[in-house]
Amino acid sequence: MTPADLSRCVVSAVRRAVEDGELAGAVPARVVVERTRPGGVGEYATPVAFQIAKGAGVRPAEVAEVLARRLGRVAGIERVEVTGAGFLNFSLSALSAARLVRDVRRVTVIDVPEAPPSRELRERLVRAAVARIEAAQGVGPGPDSSVAPVARRDGDVLARYGADAVAWAALTTPARETPEFGDALLVQGEGNELFRVRYAHDRAHALVRNAEQLGFRPEAGDDVDAPALLRVLADHPLVLEAAAHHRAPERLARHLVELADALLDFQYRVLPRGDEKPSAAHRARLALAEAAGTVLAGGLALLGIDAPTRL
Template sequence: MTPADLSLTVLHAVRRAVDDGALRVDVPPVVKVERARPGGVGDYASNVALALARSAGRSALDVAGILEERLRDTPGLREVAVTGPGFLNFTLRADAGGELVRAIREAGESYGSGTALAGVTVRFADLTESRALIVAETVVRLLRSQGADAALRHHPPGVAGAPGDERTGDGEAPGGDQTGDQRITDERTGDRRAPAADQTHDQQIPAEHLHIHPAPHTPDLLGPDAARWALLRAAPQDRALDGAPLLVQHERNPLFRVRYAHSRARRLVVNAAQLGFQPSYDVPVPAPELLGVLGDHPLVLLAAARHRAPDRVARHLEAIADALLAFQHTVLPLGDEKPSAAHRSRLALAEAAGTVLAGGLSVLGISAPERI
């Protein structure tokens, strides 16, 4: 069970409690689930009972108890406990790692996409500044990954991040995700514009403004990947990163570390095939840090979309890379050791981590090379 699955499971428990009359509250659009903090119980926790207590006219402990009853015997959950003033705490079953790896392998690089923002429509105000365009089109991609209808209202021609920029040349963001409104060409003037119906619809939607510290987009100096990372890794309201350190192939360079970790995951699969075995998660792998950050990925993407903060994705990719690089040395057999179920499972976990890194980099519009 992934954190996103757990969030939906708790939300369904709230809905069932409302439907059967145990709670009289408005069902929230989403339930926040986060990793249990030091000193906490289990793997994940939620404060949903505290959030609903006032509107329910009951104590948070009462609300938590009602939800706990409806969460017992949930597949994937070993235990649900109520602690403190009304926190729900969840312990996953021992095979949770296998469920996570299977979910990542099934979804591929789209792992973390969802429908939490379905029905949400966002149009960003006209943008002309280079960094604002890069951040906005990345936020659009994040919002769309969570089911929202999002677009840039207008792309100034010839500005980085507009349709037809130098990264793809075809008006699409990496991965084929259109970053702005669909355009048609006026046969008389050659101008590209939105269809009239879409223009009318967009004009009825209040434009959202992004507050972004300006910075130049310099792919000619840094290359497209380092240029984007420099603009996206810092919080939008902060200064962009200095680009020069991003060109150094060293562990102190976070962009290099993330892309290197991805390439290591790919090479581990190749090296394992040369040794005669393939990835297959058959036995539990004691890698709580790596499993934890991979499980958090859907929640990070959703939070980044909601807060218009691509930097959250970049920081999370760094955490995955660090966990994977610390774990990689356990994957392949050493010396005369024969490949075992443990090696196949570790390889499956490493492969899944590489897939998540590739998907996260794609969301940021940055390439994930097979070899560095």
């Protein structure tokens, strides 16, 4: 089971509980499931019980217990625990690399219109990114919130840093906070997060090109020892849902950095070394790296930032 499957399972459990009379109220179309914060219980958590309890007039803990009993019987969910006043916490079975790769390959890119222009640069960037993320998630535009402008002291940031670097600085900062600009945005090195994300995307394409020269292509499989990369890649659909729900493109940007770092660590185990012959494991690793590159490109596109295949 993937984290995206978990979100759908929670919705299904709520629906069945309402149909069976165990719970009352409206069934949400979507449920936000997010990775558990450090020090929390399990791997993923959702506050859906609070949402249901509010409409049903019962305690969230009662709703959570009903859902925990149902979800604890679902294949792929190893453990369900109720914590606090009614948070549902989950631990999942091992992820399937082949399933993740196939899911990424099925994703289609949609054309999303730009948000209406506004008078301030940063507001335009934030609203456009939010509009793309919401459209990609199939949700309507939410209420507009305040966006802190670029500080006057920074002057003409477009002229100094370029459009992509400005977009990255603007979108990695929560909308109500003022973004900071500095010379690090111009450095092509590991201290520049945007460079790392783009470089990881470049490396994914380079791995595929190098593999073709060695006579093999990516092929989805589960013979992959890459727990960090698998975990971050599996979280991508949840991150997009949360970014749309909270109208927070910085959540997507942070996720892309985490995914890039995991891919850059993994890249050295993808291709054969020395006299080693390409195997099913190499093809599976290559497919995973290619999928990560696809997600990086898609994420940058949602932020309105270019993703070159050669740096």
